[in-house]
Amino acid sequence: MIGGIYTYDNKDADAIGKEILEELEIRMKKKTDNK
DSSP: OTTTTOOOOHHHHHHHHHHHHHHHHHHHHHHHHHO
16 A cells, blocks of 8 residues: 555545645656657
8 A cells, every 4th residue: 555654644645645646647747748
């Protein structure tokens, strides 16, 4: 489980998850733009 180290409450976990997803989306967009 990614982020299993974090033991914050659900709201914090959701926020962290969203930040990670947004970061991944940005990186994927950059990769596709470079092609």
